[in-house]
Amino acid sequence: MANYDHIQIERQETVSTYRGRPNPAAPKPPVRDRKRHGQKLSEEISQASKNVLDSRKNIGIQTDKLMVLELSGEALSGDLLELLINKFRLSLVEETAEPGSNQSKLIVQFEDQEAIAQFNAERALWEDDLPDEVLLTHAQRRNLFSCIDAVRSLTPEDRMGPHLKDFIKAIPKDMGFFIVNIDVWYNNNPSEILSTERQIRSVLGTQGSQLLGDLFAISGLLLGRAKVNEFSLNALLSMDIISSIELPAEIVTQEPHELYQYDYVPIVNDTLDETAPLATVLDSGIFTGNPLLKSVVVAEEDFDTTEHTTADMNGHGTGVAGIVVYGDFSTPDESRIFTPLVRICSAKIMHDEDGDPYFREDVRPERLVRDAIVYFYETYGCRIFNLSAGDAGSMYNGGRQLSWASMLDDLARELDIVIIVSAGNVSDPEIPEFESREEAMEKVRDQLFAQDHRLIDPATSALSVTVGSISRSSEPAVLRGTGINPISVGLKDHPSVFTRIGKGVNKSIKPDFVDYGGNFSLRQISRGASRWLKTDQNLMEPTLNHTNDRVFKGYCGTSFAAPHVTHIAARLERILEAQIDGRPSANLIRALLANSAKCSNDMQTWGEMSKDADYTGKDNPKHDRFMRLYGYGKISEQILTSTDNHVTLFAEDRLPLRDFHLYKIPVPKQFLKVRAAKSITVSLAYNPVTRISRKEYLANNLWIEIFRRIDEDTLIKYKAKREAGTDTEDDFKKLPDEYKIKDFIPGYDTVQKSTLQQRRWQKSPTGGADLLWPGNDEPYIYILISGKERFKYAQQEQPQSYALCVTFAYESEENIDLYNQLRNNVKLKAVERERDKVQPRIKI
Secondary structure, three states, rough: EEEEEEEEEEEOOOOOOOOOOOOOOOOOOOOOOHHHHHHHHHHHHHOOOOHHHHHHHHHOOOOOOOEEEEEEEOOOOOOOOHHHHHOOOEEEEEEOOOOOOOOOEEEEEEOOOOHHHHHHHHHHHOOOOOOOOOOOOOHHHHHHHHHHEEEEEHHHHHHHHHHHHHHHHHHOOOOHHHEEEEEEEEOHHHHHHHHHHHHHHHHHHHOOEEOOOEEEEEEOEEEEEEEEOOOHHHHHHHHOOEEEEEOOEEEEEOOOOOOOOOOOEEEEOOOOOOOOOEEEEEOOOOOOOOOOOOEEEEEEEEEEOOOOOEEEEEEEHHHEEEEEEEHHOOOOOOOEEOOOOOOEEEEEEOOOOEEEEEOOOOOOOHHHHHHHHHHHHHHHHEEOOOOEOOOEEEEOOOOOOOHHHHHHHHHHHHHHHEEEEEEEEEEOOOOOOOHHHHHHHHHHHHHHHOOHHHHHHHOOOOOOOOEEOOOOOOOOOOOOOOOOOOOOOOOOOEEEOOOOOOOHHHHHOOOOOOEEOOOEEEEEHHHOOOOEEEEOOOOOEEEEEEOOOOOOOEEEOHHOHHHHHHHHHHHHHHHHHHHHHOOOOOOHHHHHHHHHHOHHHHHHHHHHOOOOOOOOOOOOHHHHHHHHHOOOEEHHHHHEEEEOOOOEEEEEEOOOOOOOOOEEEOOHHHHHHHOOOOEEEEEEOOOOOOOOOOOOOEEEEEEEEEEOOOOOOOOHHHHHHHHHHOOOOOOOOOOOOHHHOOEOOOOOHHHHHOEEEEEEEEEEOOOOOHHHOOOOOEEEEEEEEEEEEEOOOOOOOOOOOEEEEEEEEEOOOOOOOOOHHOOOOEEEEEEEEHOOOOOOOOOO
């Protein structure tokens, strides 16, 4: 079967753009007793300011800069929030909302005491109902101060992380020094970082406590580590510029393993040149002495420096690198010939400690990862990065984005790169009680919904690709000699017992994909007790060894699921680069990955049969549970090229947020009538501005809806509704139902908070009639892309970049000339129209 370039298309020209209100449904400010409430706020502002200054004086800081206070209130709309920020020279450092209410909490930094005084003066004008216009108009004051319930300074307890709270309760009296992570509020002004560091060093004193290195800046936070004792910890907790202090958690460690019995010498068929795909492995280094890696390592750098070598002393990085380079070792060639497909750079960011990969203690992992990514991007032009690491002590429980993930989002957008991240592992999952193999499998699956299986930092990264683990094999190995053989807790393609699942920030789809990362089995020992067998040779994922005694090892972990996706991403980048004669955007690479992701019917059934013990609703969101376990599914190499029965269209554009884009896609009749299972997959990727301080986190959302027919009159009416003030996420739902193709799963409202979206129409060999109707001789589908800003930011007026992919596929060898039927009837991008003749592409 021939291989072809994917088809690059353009959108349709539509009617003129429109403008609408950002939030027409904002609740109205509450009615207040001005005198009573104004006096209450006056006392709270005065006391909060005094608390801040007194605490600074007590710890030896003589400054009134960056005063951090908490404002709580209800019905505080986006417009009022922007008014508060701009008029009083505030920096918003965190915005949270109480679930199920209009109540909001804002952590804000006033520039100085003068700014607080101006705020209080406007409050006094509101209290007396005076019409004077100073900073605010009479109406602005009325709306703003009516919404503010209370003002207070933050307490030391507010700044303690959950692990630190538990530690302090049991801290021994003779406890010496220990290391903590510190997050410091930051108004994104680089000139103030040195001053902030001086304040912290001053508070820590000179008796052994110290700030370990300089603070690491991300949007809204400065990240650091400090060596403290009980006394200096209390001093730090009293600093109002501190956001939080937490004990550093051990990095997600590799699971124990034993060597595969591969007793042979491999033959390497290396045909790669300097134009071959390239990816960077951010890990514990690489053992270049492995015969399968000797010729494919472009560069190595040591960012950890603990072991004073770029070599992998642990094995984790070599195992990850092997999969990035070769893709899969599960079915080795009988001739023992291995062909590398991806070159690699090695960024050593971890070292070995007793068999586990660790980050050095004196530097935050975020800094090491950022430095490594920037170095290999600038020096070698690498744009695909694999990060199989995470912080098991920093688990996402909803609310604000995690710091490491936020840093990756900033980098992904700034550099236009693709970062593939592992979802994280639970090293010792609970062992349920069960009475049969089937019950064991069901309970192991259902306990993935427990809180301790939630995603960890940085797996919640909104612009990165997150990968969870599924099992490649169903049956454990048979033990030799005496003993009871282990049993499986998951069949092939079931989620691994150790994997972590979603959702991500603002209920986005995470993990994005799953791939093979091994699995545990259960082994019964004396007195009927069971334990996990983490080194079952049939269930581990095979990859490369980091010593000379053997070539291969087996591992379990999401660490080894992620590089399967990295392998495809690197190859995809090069193929697209050759087609478009330039660098493909990260959006396009991500969208194509999503376009290929799929779950089998068995995977979907297994996921939808799951039970979430923590769910309290009355309905049964089975598809939601399925997507929390699998995301969009497992990606396929099929996406690398189009073929006779698998054709992909793609487009890239920039959408003004008060406009929409429309794509008209032909659906060949032969495709609808072919006697084979068939599908149409639509995927979208975009890269919005992110802000860790905002509860929405993404500055804007894009979403897609798919119609079987639509006309310009309908679009004009749709725009008119938005101009009239109905600018909400429900706009698509108000379009005529008879136009929508309801069989595209999931609905747009399920995926709209995700920067990577996929919707699929699937039919049996006899299906497809829903895209046909009387008098329709030329079936089309219409893809409408729209968006909405979630909060204001500096580049608000800049259009949002995105990539759209559409794939037609059918499972049959029958040739219906699908490629040319689509190419001849779709609106081609100008460069594609210049190609009069399609040349098959064979090398993939």
